[in-house]
Amino acid sequence: MKTISFIGTGVMGASIVNHILQAGHSVTVHTRTKEKADELLSAGAKWAPTIADAVQDADVIFTMVGMPTDVEEIYFKEDGILANGTHGQVVVDMTTSSPALAKKIEKAAMDKGMSSLDAPVSGGDVGAKNGTLSIMCGGEETVFNRVQPIFALFGSQIVLQGPAGAGQHTKMSNQLAIATNMIGVCEALVYAEKAGLDPERVLQSISPGAAGSWSLSNLGPRMLAGNFEPGFYTKHFLKDLRIALDEANAMSLELPGLKLAIGLYEDLMAKGCGDKGTQVLFNYYQ
Incomplete structure (x- = not known):
């Protein structure tokens, strides 16, 4: 059994921690607001009042926070992870962040005798709850092999x-594929409504066919039900798309679909929808 620390227990992090606890590992959690971790503490997790406390005695330290600036803060500030880490520990950042920051963390970790992986995930709140996330890893193979049994507790594609x-x-x-697909899902459902069809029946017909996608099957029904609560926050999705655009620009790669999606989600942010789920794009069309 490993001793694990998990920093950031939001929509997805909480479900991931539950899977790790159920496997019998000792888990210490830290999040900015302790109340958000109450259910995990009741399930057996230990509370760390500071990041420094969370890092102590951990074999593996997972992080899953909101923005790249948050990642910078928790890893590099004076009372952060790297300042308090010790030789042999592994840090795993599951935040969707920039490739350059992942490389910066690896170099700083190696200087401390630590190891690191960048391991963002896809699958949303449903995948986190069901333990079926897709986990995309960067780092050394030997480090990956050490952490892979823990990944297997909450991921099905690693x-x-x-x-x-x-x-x-x-x-x-992954985010590029989702961005334009979300536009297609919204436009398909709005078209069905305008044509006088029952959009739920339309979903029954098109979801299993060539048009099928995770967004269509999982977020399409939420759109039709008016459920825009976050499985994944709009503000975080827009952050991801902006990172993708920066990387594309650095590679001199023109991606018009990405730019269209950014414009639509920026409009939603301006309307106060940042804390809604990405399926709130449906409201743009309605």
């Missing part, structure tokens, strides 16, 4: 994509 930063690049590819 792939080492390459060196540090490769997991984040893979997540950008």
